[in-house]
Amino acid sequence: MDIFSSVGRLHLESHKDLEQAKKLTVLDETKVTKVYLPAVAPNGTDANVLVKAGDHVLVGTRVIERKDFYVPIYSPVSGVVVGIESINHPNIGHPVKHLVIASDGKGEKLPNALKTIDPAKATKDELCLAIKEAGITGLGGAGFPTFIKYTGVKNIDYILLNGAECEPYLTTDYLAMQLYTSEMLQGAELLRLASGAKEVVIAFKVHKEAVKEALDEHIGRFPLIRYVEVPDVYPMGWEKFLIKQIFNRTYDKLPSQAAIIVNNVQTAIAVKRALIDGDVISHRLVSVNGDGVMHPGNILVPIGTPASLIIEALGGYSTEEVYLLPGGPMTAKAAEDDTFPIQAPMGGLTVLKGRFYPDEPCLRCGACTAVCPAFIQPVEIQIALEHKDEERMTQLNVSKCVECGLCAFVCPSKIEVSENMKRAKRYLKFVATRNAVKK
Numbered sequence: 001m002d003i004f005s006s007v008g009r010l011h012l013e014s015h016k017d018l019e020q021a022k023k024l025t026v027l028d029e030t031k032v033t034k035v036y037l038p039a040v041a042p043n044g045t046d047a048n049v050l051v052k053a054g055d056h057v058l059v060g061t062r063v064i065e066r067k068d069f070y071v072p073i074y075s076p077v078s079g080v081v082v083g084i085e086s087i088n089h090p091n092i093g094h095p096v097k098h099l100v101i102a103s104d105g106k107g108e109k110l111p112n113a114l115k116t117i118d119p120a121k122a123t124k125d126e127l128c129l130a131i132k133e134a135g136i137t138g139l140g141g142a143g144f145p146t147f148i149k150y151t152g153v154k155n156i157d158y159i160l161l162n163g164a165e166c167e168p169y170l171t172t173d174y175l176a177m178q179l180y181t182s183e184m185l186q187g188a189e190l191l192r193l194a195s196g197a198k199e200v201v202i203a204f205k206v207h208k209e210a211v212k213e214a215l216d217e218h219i220g221r222f223p224l225i226r227y228v229e230v231p232d233v234y235p236m237g238w239e240k241f242l243i244k245q246i247f248n249r250t251y252d253k254l255p256s257q258a259a260i261i262v263n264n265v266q267t268a269i270a271v272k273r274a275l276i277d278g279d280v281i282s283h284r285l286v287s288v289n290g291d292g293v294m295h296p297g298n299i300l301v302p303i304g305t306p307a308s309l310i311i312e313a314l315g316g317y318s319t320e321e322v323y324l325l326p327g328g329p330m331t332a333k334a335a336e337d338d339t340f341p342i343q344a345p346m347g348g349l350t351v352l353k354g355r356f357y358p359d360e361p362c363l364r365c366g367a368c369t370a371v372c373p374a375f376i377q378p379v380e381i382q383i384a385l386e387h388k389d390e391e392r393m394t395q396l397n398v399s400k401c402v403e404c405g406l407c408a409f410v411c412p413s414k415i416e417v418s419e420n421m422k423r424a425k426r427y428l429k430f431v432a433t434r435n436a437v438k439k
Ligand code: SF4
Pocket: 368, 371, 372, 373, 374, 375, 376, 378, 400, 401, 402, 403, 404, 405, 406, 407, 408, 417, 418, 421
C-alpha cells in the first residue's frame, strides 16, 4: 500500500511489468486436446446444451444457449463433442456441468457462423441484434450480455470504453489496446452507432505510453472517438468511479441513468470481429502473473482451456504451495484446484506463493470503513452477519458493496472482509427467497 489519494481510492503496487506484458505467448493449440464450456449461467442455473456426444463441431457451431438471458455460446475449436462432465467452477464455488469438446487442433471455422453487417447501412436495431446473436458478453470480468446495455436505449451521450484495468497483475487490456488498436476503434464506432451516442471516450491509466502511441497512429480516422488518461488509483476501473472522474456525472443503479454506456476495451474488439468479420469469440488473452508461476506473461488461449494447461505452458508453478486466483488478487477468491477452464470474461490467473495468515480478531480500527469506495461500513455489516440480523444488514446498505476487495486489503487482522460482504449479500437473498416462498 502506498498512499491514500482520498477516501475510497488507494494507490496499489501494480505488479505490472509493462515491458513483459507486451510479449505475447500463443498457446500451441495441438496441446489443447479438450475444451470445457460451463453449461450453466453465471448464477449456476442450467443452460440448454444444443449438441450431443459424437456431434462434429467447428469453430462457430452454436453449442449452448443460456436460459436466463439470450446468450448463445459457440464452439471455440473444431472437433467432436465428448459429453457432459462435472467440473469445479471457481466463481460458483462448486462443480457444475460442463460441455466437453475434443479438439482436433485444426481450428476449422464454420463458414458464415455469424451474419456480417454493413455499418454504413445498418440501423441501431440491426446492430443490437447482431451483437445479441454473436453472444457477446462483457470481457472485462462481469460477463454481462452486451446487447442488453444497448437494446432500446435513448438519449445516450457517451460510450465509455474502460481500459483502466485497475487490479494489480492484470495487463490484457493494456496489451489488447496495442495489438488490436484499429479493431478496437472500429468496434467502438459500431457501439457508438448502436446506441446513437455522440462520442466514444476510451479511458486508461496514466503512464501507458505504448497505448497512447498506438492510438495516436489510428485515432485520426475516427473523429468521434477520443481517449483520456485517468489516475493510477484503485478501484478506478469501477464504472461509477470512472464516470465521476471523466464526466463528473453520478447515477444510482446503471450508467445509462447518466446517459453513458460502459464497455470493456476488449468487448469492442469482439464486436468488430463479430459484426465485420463474422467471427465468434473463440480465444481470449489471459494474464498469468505472480510469484507462483515460473514465466509470468500474457498468453492467447482457446476459451475452455484448463488453467492447469496454461500454467504448464508458462513453465509451471514456481513452488509447491500456491494460491491460484481466477482473476486479480483484489476481487478473486483462491480456487480449490487448477482444473477449471478459462471462460470468456476471465482475463487473468494470479498465482501467488502460499502465505498463510491466520485471522486475528477485529480491532475495530475502522480502516475498512475509511477505505470503502461505496461508503458503507464493512465492520458493522460483519457484526450484523454474525448475528444473522437481516434488518441491520439492509439498513447498512450491504447491497451497495461492489466487491472491490479494498476492505480486506487494508485489514490489519487479515480478515476476509470482502468475502463477508458477499456472504451477507447472499444471506439477504436467501432470506428474501425464503420469505417469498412462505407467502
Ligand atoms: S469490498 Fe465492498 S465493503 Fe469492501 S471496500 Fe469494497 S465496496 Fe466497500
